[in-house]
Amino acid sequence: MGPVTKKILVVEDDSTTAEYVAKGLGQNGYVVDVAADGRDGLFHATDGNYAAIVLDRMLPGMDGLSVLSAIRAAGIETPVIVLSALGSTDERVKGLKSGSDDYLAKPFAFSELLARVEALQRRGALAAQPLATKLACADLTMDLLARRVERGGKRVDLQPREFRLLELLLRNKGQVVTRTMMLEEVWDYHFDPGTNVIDVHISRLRKKIDDGSGIPLLHTVRGAGYMLSDTA
């Protein structure tokens, strides 16, 4: 990851899950603090300088969403991912409304959580910069205003959704974007599309931007999703 070690706060009362998440994040270069209840979590959140907070929805002492409200009320803008065992897309809406930046239903795959944690930080970094009108990865460029995409100086014609899909990948350049993240961001549906739906869309996009070029940019990350990167 980056040159500066990033700290993540995991607020989760189930020790098995907490350990699993902490271990995974640790292996990916993060320093992880674990809080086992809402109060402790809130204390840590207001105190430490975290890159992101992973917050369980149901906690002893103080409910996850209350913790979230308290964090936001204290003016702390750390990105928060809410975890929930309630397992329905509706819970997601509630979580997002109470100020979380993303939401993940249990059971989840660790790769999904990791991809989302990284995307959140990316988003935070982008928000700090003036609004970009041009995105690029190697010789692939996207002009957001002209809605024009070029690969090696040659224009690539994309459908509107393909354009948004590529934009999402470019904004998360060098990082994994999962299939569900794509469905959410590009089509605004929060379900698992099941069959290889997203894969087919990606393979079409790949054909358009990578075919005929020496270096492939759109990579498949096995068991996780896809990544746009100029290094294989």
Added chain:
Amino acid sequence: MALISLAFSLVIILPVLLFVYHQTDRLYEERIRDRVQDGERDMLFAYASGGLPALVDSIDDVIGTGAMRGGVVLVVDPNGHKIAGNLAGWPPILRTPTDWVELRLYREGQTGAELFAIRTVGLRNGERLLLGTAIEEREHMRAALLEALLAALLLAIPLGLVGGWIVLKVTERRARAIGNVAGRIAAGDFSHRLAAEKETDEFAILARAINAMLERIEELVEQLRLVTDSLAHDLRSPLTRISANLERAATTSADIQQQALEAVSLDVERMLRLISATLEISSTEAGTGRQHFEQFDLADLLRDICEIYTPVAEERGMAITLDEPEPVTYFGNRQSIGRAVANLVDNALKYGGGSISLGAADHGDRVELWVADRGAGIPSEQREHALVRYRRLEEARTTEGSGLGLALARAVARLHGGDIELLDNQPGLRAVMTLRRGPDNLSSL
């Protein structure tokens, strides 16, 4: 129980007996009064026609012939002196006229006082007339009546007890029949049913209600068993593969390890998907999701789904066409409905064939969405099965998929007051999802 039925019969019998007593008493009283009034009328007639002498004659006549047996009669002059009659003098407390009083009086020639019902009337020249009849007799009759009624009551008690006992036995026998069936069911045998006679008595009604309840319970238990069995079955194969792949990963080269772990990760993902779908069906069936209804265009939703799945269809040599619908504004859970339609399309892609068509129609109080294909379809007798959670059709077992798609779609339709119907598309399958427009929806328009 027998005591309760006895008490109940007494509660009914007592007022009846009291009524009989009261009525008999009243009739008797009326008869007595009629007799006195008849005598009075005769005497007043005598007085009117022949004056005081005629009245005195009439009184003497009555006393002499014994026609006033058990009665009293007296006429006094304006000063209260006796003119004729069988009383020694005018009772001082009696005024004239008096309509019926009861008094104890001594008749001439009698040693004891007797109870009389008495009337007095003033005559034209200031004389006063008193007429009365003994009602001692009435007291006897009352006593006799009471005795008879008491006897009836005493007879009612054993009869009530016996009747109560019989009713008790019959009730007990039928309650026991219900209890026995309930007991067998508690012991795990859900196939028992109560004998529901065609009669319309309370027990037959109860038996039918209980049978209906048992039917539903058996269905739910069967469903639960099916879900558990199928979930276990569907989890077993990936778990077996995972176990084999992990063994492989533990013993061989880095390359094979990589392959094995990727296979493991794929299987885990498959299982997570299965569990998520199961959880989602449960929560949808429980009705969560109503609080997230929003207004949106179903035609837009169909276009989205169409766009998402078109590349997949093309890759399989199929096509998706949208019967370009008019905007259909609907108030519901957009995410769930999107997912349901996606599942129907996904199913059509997997099991159907040829061209898949999507469409929507607005019928005012309800909206219809359909997904139709030109594949082999589902035999009509198996269509209901296909909609039940986990009841994947046997031919479909071999195909990749959890078999939860249709069940989830049906749960979503039901969340919106509708249902899913599987129809023959001649050839192929036509899945029609009906969504209702309820009062909620109307108020939001």
